[in-house]
Amino acid sequence: MDDKRMHEKTKTVAGIAAGLQGMTYDDKRLAELAAEVEILNDAVRKAAAQRLSFDDDPAAFASILAKEART
Amino acid sequence: MRNDDLALEDLTAIADAIAARRITSVEATEACLARIEAWQPRTNAFLRIYRDKALAQAKAMDAELAAGKSRGPLHGVPMAHKDMYYRKGELSTGGSAIRRDWRAPVTATVLGKLDAAGVVELGFLNMAEFAAGPTGHNVHHGHCRNPWDQTRVTGGSSSGSGASVGARMVYGALGSDTGGSIRLPAAACGVVGMKATYGRVSRAGAVARSWSLDHVGPLTRTVRDNARMLGVIAGHDPDDSTTSDKPVPDYEALLEGGVAGLRIGLALPNDGPAPLDAQIGAAIQAAADALGRLGAKVSTVTLPDFTALYRAAEVMVKCEAAAMHRPWMEKTPELYANQVRTRMEAGFFIPATQYIDALRLRTHFVTEFLSTAMDGVDAVLLPAIPFPLPTIEETDTETKGGPAVLKMVAGFTGLTRPFNTLGIPALSVPCGFDSNGAPIGLQLVGRPFDEAMLYRIGHAYQGATEHHLKVPV
Numbered sequence: 001m002d003d004k005r006m007h008e009k010t011k012t013v014a015g016i017a018a019g020l021q022g023m024t025y026d027d028k029r030l031a032e033l034a035a036e037v038e039i040l041n042d043a044v045r046k047a048a049a050q051r052l053s054f055d056d057d058p059a060a061f062a063s064i065l066a067k068e069a070r071t
Numbered sequence: 072m073r074n075d076d077l078a079l080e081d082l083t084a085i086a087d088a089i090a091a092r093r094i095t096s097v098e099a100t101e102a103c104l105a106r107i108e109a110w111q112p113r114t115n116a117f118l119r120i121y122r123d124k125a126l127a128q129a130k131a132m133d134a135e136l137a138a139g140k141s142r143g144p145l146h147g148v149p150m151a152h153k154d155m156y157y158r159k160g161e162l163s164t165g166g167s168a169i170r171r172d173w174r175a176p177v178t179a180t181v182l183g184k185l186d187a188a189g190v191v192e193l194g195f196l197n198m199a200e201f202a203a204g205p206t207g208h209n210v211h212h213g214h215c216r217n218p219w220d221q222t223r224v225t226g227g228s229s230s231g232s233g234a235s236v237g238a239r240m241v242y243g244a245l246g247s248d249t250g251g252s253i254r255l256p257a258a259a260c261g262v263v264g265m266k267a268t269y270g271r272v273s274r275a276g277a278v279a280r281s282w283s284l285d286h287v288g289p290l291t292r293t294v295r296d297n298a299r300m301l302g303v304i305a306g307h308d309p310d311d312s313t314t315s316d317k318p319v320p321d322y323e324a325l326l327e328g329g330v331a332g333l334r335i336g337l338a339l340p341n342d343g344p345a346p347l348d349a350q351i352g353a354a355i356q357a358a359a360d361a362l363g364r365l366g367a368k369v370s371t372v373t374l375p376d377f378t379a380l381y382r383a384a385e386v387m388v389k390c391e392a393a394a395m396h397r398p399w400m401e402k403t404p405e406l407y408a409n410q411v412r413t414r415m416e417a418g419f420f421i422p423a424t425q426y427i428d429a430l431r432l433r434t435h436f437v438t439e440f441l442s443t444a445m446d447g448v449d450a451v452l453l454p455a456i457p458f459p460l461p462t463i464e465e466t467d468t469e470t471k472g473g474p475a476v477l478k479m480v481a482g483f484t485g486l487t488r489p490f491n492t493l494g495i496p497a498l499s500v501p502c503g504f505d506s507n508g509a510p511i512g513l514q515l516v517g518r519p520f521d522e523a524m525l526y527r528i529g530h531a532y533q534g535a536t537e538h539h540l541k542v543p544v
Contacts, residue, residue, distance in 0.1 A: 013420050021419050023401075029416075036417045040389070041425050043382030048428040051435040058430035064437050065268060065494050066315065070521035 009034040077102035079542060082148060082242035082296035083323075089147040092136060096129035096147025099242075100191055103149045107193065107240045113221055115213045116234035118154045118164060120194040125149060128191045135189070142189030144299055144323075152245040153229050154195035155202060155278035156182050165278040166198040166228070168211040168406045169399055179276025180311065181245060181287055181304045188303045193241055196231025202247055202280040203392070203411045204228055205255050205483035206466045210408045214463050217259060218543040219509050223460045226259030226483070228252040228280075232290045233260035237510075238543055243291045243300050249280040249388065251455075251487025253288045254499035258455035258512020261501045261541065263297045263529065264290045268520045269494030270315040272301070273308035279395060281388040282313075283430065284491040293539055294500065294529040298322035301522065317520055325523040326530040331366030333528065335359065336448035338374050340457075344381075345482025348458040354503040354511045355454050361535050362452070362528065372444050372451060377489045380436050383429040384492040390426040393418025410468040437493050441518065449524055454486055455512035459505035490516055498525040501538040510538075 010027070013034045017023045025033065077085065077099055088094045104122055111117055132147035155165045157175030164170050178186075185192075197215040199207065207215040207230030215230035217223040218238035225234045229246025233256025236244050246253040248266040257264025265288045272287040279285055289300035302323060307316040337359045341347045363369045392415040393400070404412055444451055458479075465471070466480055490497040495516060502513040513532075515525045533539050 016420050023419065025416075033417055033420055037420045040382050040386050040417065040421060043379050044386055044425045044429050044432070047379035047383065047432055048425075052428060052431055056431040056434065058427065058433075061430070061433040061437070061494065062270060062313065062315075064434045065270065065519040066317070068437065068441055068519045069268075069317065070518040070524065 006031065006034065009038055013037065078106040078239050081292045083293070083299055085242055086144055086146065086148045086299070089136070090141060096132040096191060097126060099147065100125050100129040100149045100193070103193055103241055106238070110218065110238040110240050114216045114218050114234045114238055116197055116215055116231040116238065116240060117151065117194050118197050118212055118231070119162065121192060125191050125193045132189050132191060142187065143303070144188070145185065145303055146189035147191060148189070148242050149191040149193050150185065150243045151193040151196050151235055151241045152182070153198045153232050153247060155198060155247060156245060157276040158182055163195070163278070164212070166200045166202070166209055166212060169403065171211070175276070177276050180273040180308045182276070184304050196235055196244060198230055199228035200408055200411045201396070202228040202249060202252060202278060203414060205251055206480060207256065208463065208467060208469065210469055216463065217460065217509065219261060220507060222462045222464070223507070223509050224259060224463055224466055226255035226257070226456070229256045229290065233257055233262060233264070236260065236262045236290045236292060243289055243296055246288060246290050247277060247280070248286045248288060248491065249284045250384065250484040250491055253286070253290060254455050254487050254497060254512070254514060255483055257290050257499040258501070259460055259510060261510035261538070262290050262292055263294050263501070263539070264288065264499045265297050265301055265522065265525075266490065266497045267301060267305065267522050268315070268496045270313050271305050271520065271522065273311040273314050275308055275310035279391070281391045283387045283391060284384060286491065294526055294533050295323060295326060298326055298526045315520070320523050322523050322526050326526055328527045329365065330362055330528055330531045333367045333450070334448045335362055335367045335369045335528065336372030336444060336451040337369050338372050338444065338451055338453040340374050340453065340486065343377065343457065343485035345457050345479070345485050347454065350459065350505055351454050351457055351511055355452065355513055358502045358513045358532060359452055362532060365531055365535055367528070370448070372448065374444050374453070375439060379432070380489050380492050381485075383432050383436070384488050386421055386426055386429040389415055389418035390421055391418070408469055433492060433494070437495070440493055440495070445518060449517070450528055451516045453514050453516070455499045455514040456483060457486055458482065459507060460509040486514065495519050496522045496525055498529055500529045500532060502536070503538055
């Protein structure tokens with residue numbers, strides 16, 4: 001991540017912390033959290049774009065296990 | 072059986088001896104207590120030992136048998152459990168400082184089932200703080216130490232469960248597994264651990280790490296022991312809506328099918344979060360060869376790229392943990408170990424849409440895995456931990472920071488966590504020892520609700536090998 005983007009992400013996390021979650025962190029920790037969230041967020045967003053459609057329901061997970069059961 | 076040998080017997084041998092009244096539950100309990108006295112100082116596996124209560128319970132179980140009443144295949148067997156299973160009115164720390172003096176308002180469904188089956192409770196076991204951590208470190212209650220080498224980690228988070236079964240202090244123990252927390256300590260301590268299918272065992276009354284990924288399961292000395300214990304604790308529970316109403320098979324009765332003609336896919340992945348060490352790879356290959364000699368058809372399979380699946384699991388754990396821990400994280404953050412608290416914090420900043428998408432992705436991940444790595448095979452064989460066990464000191468993230476240590480610790484779950492996301496069953500079985508003398512564990516992964524197949528393969532393997540019979544000295 002380049003410095004400018006990193007700075008923007010950190011500002012976003014800082015805004016959520018203070019404005020939405022009522023939490024305070026120092027700048028170093030905010031930067032660490034921004035980097036961590038970016039990795040997780042991007043991985044899920046990419047996987048979702050490749051696989052998910054309108055009708056995908058979280059509850060289908062239990063159904064697929066039951067349907068694919070060997071016994 | 073001589074009394075001083077009793078603690079070294081396995082669960083089924085002891086249970087059958089008690090049932091046949093060749094020994095008493097009191098004798099088995101006394102043998103375990105003597106073993107605990109010798110090994111607790113070396114392992115720190117127990118947080119609380121219930122000596123008097125256990126003996127009283129054992130005496131009651133003997134009286135019931137004498138009166139002709141049997142509670143079933145675990146009647147009178149002494150066990151202990153990870154300190155995250157609630158028992159109404161009693162302490163339940165979850166391995167934390169926050170709940171050091173907290174008493175549970177209910178009894179966990181699984182403890183209720185074990186009570187009904189006549190199990191004697193020797194106490195509660197050490198664990199990673201709030202089940203967060205794959206190594207067995209605990210800054211509040213002291214680190215749990217591996218019975219095979221007390222400088223090395225036990226694996227976690229069910230550290231005391233692995234250590235107490237490995238050191239022959241108990242015949243079986245409950246653990247829980249969100250990213251490997253049954254299978255890692257089982258592998259590290261030379262015992263058998265089952266993470267069954269999501270929904271197979273109730274989570275009601277157990278401390279949650281992540282509701283979506285938590286699995287309750289047994290750690291034992293043999294596969295047969297494990298099958299017996301799972302048979303007792305599995306099944307639908309109205310107090311846990313995620314449990315399945317599928318009938319629970321008689322796992323023990325299905326053990327003897329052998330592996331002739333079964334198709335086993337061998338995976339030796341070298342591209343996970345940690346590279347596969349050569350001696351671990353050799354031990355897994357040797358296990359595959361042993362199964363091949365028993366008649367299994369072993370073929371090489373390639374695992375899909377688990378990166379997205381692993382990240383989706385991290386999203387679920389962090390978001391769910393952040394939600395449940397929020398009040399304590401705000402009021403008393405200093406009561407957490409730093410590495411436990413900081414691992415949850417990102418959960419406050421991940422958008423809810425990404426959390427929901429992580430949940431929605433699971434169905435696709437299951438379909439993809441079953442149609443690729445598991446296509447045409449009855450089970451996949453792979454390592455549980457891809458490297459030789461490190462020491463407690465070199466993996467202490469609380470005192471040693473830095474990317475190398477964090478990477479090593481993260482590497483523990485590289486081959487276990489994916490199966491929590493998939494929700495499919497995975498069994499860890501001892502398969503040798505590394506050059507330091509620490510155990511190595513293989514992992515067998517199966518189709519949903521096919522625990523019986525994994526037990527069948529694991530049992531055949533244990534019938535042809537002796538790794539599980541070795542006892543730490």
